[in-house]
Amino acid sequence: MPAVTETIDAVQSVTEGPYKYGFETDIEMEFAPKGLSEDIVRFISAKKNEPAWLLEWRLKAYAIWLKMEEPVWAAVDYPKIDYQASYYYAAPVKKAGPKSLDEVDPELLRTYAKLGIPLKEQAILAGVEGAGDTPAEGGRMPIAVDAVFDSVSVATTFRARLEKEGIIFCPISEAVQNHPELVKQYLGSVVPQGDNFFAALNSAVFTDGSFVYIPKGVRCPMELSTYFRINAKSTGQFERTLIIADAGSHVSYLEGCTAPMRDENQLHAAVVELVAHDDATIKYSTVQNWYPGDENGKGGIYNFVTKRGACRGARSKISWTQVETGSAITWKYPSCILLGEDSVGEFYSVAITNNYQQADTGTKMFHIGPRTRSTIVSKGISAGHGQNTYRGLVKISPKAVGARNFTQCDSLLIGDQCGAHTVPYIENRCMTAKVEHEATTSRIAEDQLFYCRQRGLTQEDAVGLIVNGFCREVLKELPMEFAVEAQKLLQISLEGSVG
């Protein structure tokens, strides 16, 4: 109830401009030379003091990437990217000394404070103790945050608390140093280097990202979160996230992203790999708010992301929830490989395109094990000149006896210059599997708007209310704090789209 009833308050409390995260932090940065080459790959690897096997792994990815062609099948249109025009490594200059929160550049702390990201454990902990025994009364639950600024992680909170449970939550560059056996075992095991053009690029030049390991039987006591910030000009961000949930464990993870407003397009090509063993559950939520470009389609982030989870164990579960409001171009298909028997894959998505944004997003569900189940709920909202495509694949192998899938794709159109497209692929090779697909396309009806306005709501509040209602099935899957944030974001993203 609160997440819903508080929505409108939250929405109305937002008085900032259309994109309030568009500021730039002025901080001393260290760059690699512009462009991409084997030397740059070596530079990044050396910078991170990586073991030889990882450098080899990167170089192999780079060699594969050189031979690959940029994919053209997505329904997105953009000028050819010059891969030599970006910086592949940009990091705030770090002062020498032990790495603790106190050592973080205050300018960075201010940046994250401005973004509403808590990097101070004490303040949050105090707040929680205050809320004490009644967390339901709105006490903020603690959230552990890994903050990635351009190419490097600048701070990770609550690590000591998590270590007590045996949980590893750290920048992946640190995991390479401290837990090489885990990284070596799992890195690229779900998304191999040659998986696709952007995954290959990422494998060659990834700079940081989060690493999570939840040991057997442990239920992670707090939300884990990574906050990605692109700050430097002409810089691509290539982060790599790896989450492993060992048998019987449970974790909820959230990523958020923003970037300054710039006229140029910046590239973001991330890879996320999830592995769930027997009876483990991973819930992965994304609130993607990269700078979307201005109202004429100038600037904005190109977001080419490969996200995939492997349900390796029996009864394991991976659930993707995404709210995609930002980026000029979104190319993203969080997927599940359902290997373990009775494993479950879920994909809940809200994608908004306004102005000249383009989104080609969806999911792939590979049913391999018997009695595997998947649910896909996709809500696409197009406004302005936005183009929104749902692209999905449900593939059921002959061994997936009794597999089930339910897919629901709803599109909402606002205005008459936008487009919504649904491209579902279903490949069923199992007689006992059951696959359902439902799809609707609708407009915000004039009578709905008039009804709301007759009750005193402004046109924009009415649109926000109706859109939030349209997305409700997806928003309720988000952790509560982020649900409110996401609802605000939906309204802001649609500002000026009606009227």
Place this chain on the structure above:
Amino acid sequence: MLKIEGLTAEIDGKQILKGIDLEVPQGEIHAVMGPNGSGKSTLSYVLAGREGYEVTGGTATFNGHDLLAMEPEERATTGLFLAFQYPVELPGVGNANFLRTALNAIRRGKGEPELDAMQFLKLARARMKELSMPEDMLKRGVNVGFSGGEKKRNEVLQMALLRPGLAILDETDSGLDIDALKIVADGVNAMRGPEFSSLVITHYQRLLNYIVPDRVHVLMNGRIVQSGGPELAKSLEETGYTAVQAA
């Protein structure tokens, strides 16, 4: 007081209202009756400011405010409420959320403090009890899956919460069984007072047995052709609209 003078309006170039003159003083309830196609719903939509209804002449003021110059939401905050003939469904939008949003929008407009979730729930529950509405209607989507009677009761609940100065009931009686009709009438009668006036638009006299109007107006072919006391409604029921037309 609602004051309409020489109001003309058209839809898609077709003239529907051909010069309406009507006054509803504060504290009074007036009925507008007329056959299908006479312009009853058009009149309510024009007053509420719906798109597509073009005013071509005349004036309409409420307590001195020029209604026709305002956006629909401004008319609402001025105190105008329209109970819809066909209440609209808002899938996924919780009824409680919608009601509170509307109530707080109106309160903001009046310069009153907004209600938080708890204050609102307390108020809504009290009003629902008066209207014999099951509490679970707060939890459901706005009008989604509501029966015809439930939708109309939901309209009356909104009216009871928003406490408008002028309520236009657009054929709120259509599709209601006798029990629902009584509940709706009770809702309106409970609002009666010096600060409340209402325009009850109806095809049938039946509703007016329960909401006894101060005046009855007959709308035909875009004009008010006859006005009288409550007895006019009864005689219409006996003679039919054709008799008025012939007169």
